[in-house]
Amino acid sequence: xxxxxxxxxxxxxxxxxxxxxxxxxxxxxxxxxxxxxxxxxxxxxxxxxxxxxxxxxxxxxxxxxxxxxxxxxxxxxxxxxxxxxxxxxxxxxxxxxxxxxxxxxxxxxxxxxxxxxxxxxxxxxxxxxxxxxxxxxxxxxxxxxxxxxxxxxxxxxxxxxxxxxxxxxxxxxxxxxxxxxxxxxxxxxxxxx
Amino acid sequence: xxxxxxxxxxxxxxxxxxxxxxxxxxxxxxxxxxxxxxxxxxxxxxxxxxxxxxxxxxxxxxxxxxxxxxxxxxxxxxxxxxxxxxxxxxxxxxxxxxxxxxxxxxxxxxxxxxxxxxxxxxxxxxxxxxxxxxxxxxxxxxxxxxxxxxxxxxxxxxxxxxxxxxxxxxxxxxxxxxxxxxxxxxxxxxxxxxxxxxxx
Numbered sequence: 001x002x003x004x005x006x007x008x009x010x011x012x013x014x015x016x017x018x019x020x021x022x023x024x025x026x027x028x029x030x031x032x033x034x035x036x037x038x039x040x041x042x043x044x045x046x047x048x049x050x051x052x053x054x055x056x057x058x059x060x061x062x063x064x065x066x067x068x069x070x071x072x073x074x075x076x077x078x079x080x081x082x083x084x085x086x087x088x089x090x091x092x093x094x095x096x097x098x099x100x101x102x103x104x105x106x107x108x109x110x111x112x113x114x115x116x117x118x119x120x121x122x123x124x125x126x127x128x129x130x131x132x133x134x135x136x137x138x139x140x141x142x143x144x145x146x147x148x149x150x151x152x153x154x155x156x157x158x159x160x161x162x163x164x165x166x167x168x169x170x171x172x173x174x175x176x177x178x179x180x181x182x183x184x185x186x187x188x189x190x191x192x193x
Numbered sequence: 194x195x196x197x198x199x200x201x202x203x204x205x206x207x208x209x210x211x212x213x214x215x216x217x218x219x220x221x222x223x224x225x226x227x228x229x230x231x232x233x234x235x236x237x238x239x240x241x242x243x244x245x246x247x248x249x250x251x252x253x254x255x256x257x258x259x260x261x262x263x264x265x266x267x268x269x270x271x272x273x274x275x276x277x278x279x280x281x282x283x284x285x286x287x288x289x290x291x292x293x294x295x296x297x298x299x300x301x302x303x304x305x306x307x308x309x310x311x312x313x314x315x316x317x318x319x320x321x322x323x324x325x326x327x328x329x330x331x332x333x334x335x336x337x338x339x340x341x342x343x344x345x346x347x348x349x350x351x352x353x354x355x356x357x358x359x360x361x362x363x364x365x366x367x368x369x370x371x372x373x374x375x376x377x378x379x380x381x382x383x384x385x386x387x388x389x390x391x392x393x
Contacts, residue, residue, distance in 0.1 A: 028264070038231075038259070038261065074244065083242040095264060134283070155266060155267070156283045157270060157281055161264055188237055188242075
């Protein structure tokens with residue numbers, strides 16, 4: 001059933017803190033407001049607390065998003081372009097950073113509601129940004145017995161993104177070099193102030 | 194969901210393959226007025242930059258362009274016809290006579306939509322002088338028009354002709370890279386949008 005408002009963010013923090021590091025493959029479906037399929041991509045994600053995050057998308061849209069908690073790199077391999085941004089808000093503008101960001105800050109940026117499916121033991125957390133300028137309207141995360149299972153996003157134009165995770169490795173240390181981008185010299189680098 | 198199209202194969206000149214007739218090629222592509230592309234667009238200036246997935250449908254004089262960021266976030270829809278243009282994003286809906294004005298105002302980048310409409314097919318825009326350079330296939334290798342410089346790096350064999358797969362566009366310190374992963378004939382509205390599982 002529904003979980004009360006003060007309990008919800010605590011429970012989400014507990015789940016997120018339970019994931020000190022994680023490597024998972026993912027499949028992602030993006031649909032527009034009229035339910036037309038826009039993209040269907042696969043990839044691999046790595047997170048390691050505090051703040052280390054990497055999100056690699058495979059062909060045909062090869063892209064690497066890497067963050068150390070302070071800066072965020074977006075490297076588009078086919079465009080031969082990489083942009084570096086500083087992370088302003090604690091949870092950052094990429095919802096996936098929620099996974100590697102500081103869980104105690106979540107309640108500052110989001111209204112969190114939670115629901116426990118009694119029969120399956122599955123937990124659903126709905127996060128609605130308090131900042132109206134946010135790039136998404138709803139972020140929904142499902143945990144199945146402390147395992148992160150999927151993430152669902154809706155933006156103000158009705159566009160939805162579904163991401164399903166298949167864990168490869170949980171709470172085993174990941175080599176920090178995994179969170180360093182290797183750019184070859186033909187790449188245009190843009191460092192945003 | 195939509196069956197994923199195998200990436201359309203690269204067109205490379207075969208020895209002895211007759212160079213295409215450029216005039217006929219331009220005429221045919223000018224008549225190609227209903228198309229859709231899916232791909233990525235990268236934009237950069239000296240101190241700013243960004244990239245987005247791009248989904249562009251063109252039907253005669255009306256266009257519908259959807260730009261979305263990584264994780265399908267921060268989407269922006271720019272649509273329009275000869276009478277006006279509309280831009281929708283997380284901040285709201287904005288109208289103007291010119292799509293260029295809207296895009297410049299809300300993304301900060303001066304993207305020449307009306308010319309891009311032709312450039313994307315690998316032909317010069319009919320407005321304004323242009324300097325052309327052809328490659329071994331007979332298609333455009335580079336183009337200069339109205340202060341813009343374009344390089345057509347890759348072509349693909351699709352829809353019975355040769356269409357660009359990667360285009361680099363420069364003007365002063367603005368550089369735009371357009372990657373087209375899929376060229377699709379625009380399915381007439383009745384069939385494709387009715388059944389999204391219909392593999393185009």
